[in-house]
């Protein structure tokens with residue numbers, strides 16, 4: 242049995258099967274309004290589309306798959322919690338919301354093009370090296386048809 246690690250921001254995402262471990266796919270904890278609008282992260286202040294609040298807004302689990310809108314490699318970073326280079330991406334989730342986070346990426350690879358398919362997963366957090374907490378990342382998605390490398 243594998244160990245379950247703590248999530249850095251459990252209010253924002255959860256492991257697909259409940260077992261939080263590095264490399265596992267994850268859901269994003271979004272919300273939906275009875276008007277049909279889907280958003281991320283979950284909040285109860287009000288719907289951005291129709292203004293409804295309170296009980297009109299419900300938790301809604303986003304699958305964590307989406308399409309790359311933009312990607313930028315950061316070559317210099319002032320913070321000490323993360324070493325450059327790294328790639329920041331905007332991802333349009335299949336359910337609609339756009340999120341900005343980091344992409345799993347090797348410096349020798351080209352930065353992926355907009356339109357690339359990506360998926361959310363849990364990666365060991367770099368800013369808490371002494372603990373084993375996991376944070377949200379995106380990675381390029383292998384072909385669902387089975388033509389890509391087997392997982």
Ligand SMILES: [Zn+2]
Nearest residue numbers: 274276288291
């Ligand atoms: Zn609404």
